Amino acid sequence: MSTLSDSQRRTLLQPLLTSGWTVVENRDAITKKYEFSDFNQAFGFMTRVALKADKMDHHPEWFNVYNRVEITLSTHDCGGLSTRDIDLALFCDSL
């Protein structure tokens, strides 16, 4: 697992940055805030992401309060963004 190449950043990362994801300051990581109708919906989302994350063995950093979920993705093993983060970000957006 290695960090995204310049080419991958253009082709894979850039589309996420136009769909609500932003780069975290001073880190090679991306973050997004989701808002749901209530806690039940928010935690339902988290549960689906958690099952996917555990299957991928790639886990998010996330914060939840009531209907809001803030999720941050980065790959510990390579110290920055990898294709795993892209995959998990796309999965989150697909839900």
Place this chain on the structure above:
Amino acid sequence: MSTLSDSQRRTLLQPLLTSGWTVVENRDAITKKYEFSDFNQAFGFMTRVALKADKMDHHPEWFNVYNRVEITLSTHDCGGLSTRDIDLALFCDSL
């Protein structure tokens, strides 16, 4: 729902402060960090707390990364700690 009385703080809150909960700076809220063996265990804990929280209609603020869960409790309706926070804190500790 009202904030804890001085008497309740002595009898209900104080025991939590000797079992790993701490008062949040500049807020009438308590927080605790739990550490589990892996993500699966951490999210399992969160799921049990979530089901309880949704049943109580009283929701935590929480952060998770891999095997760590940081949970903060306060009651929005009364702007501080209430008996609901005590109940949810005791439930978390019971798991």
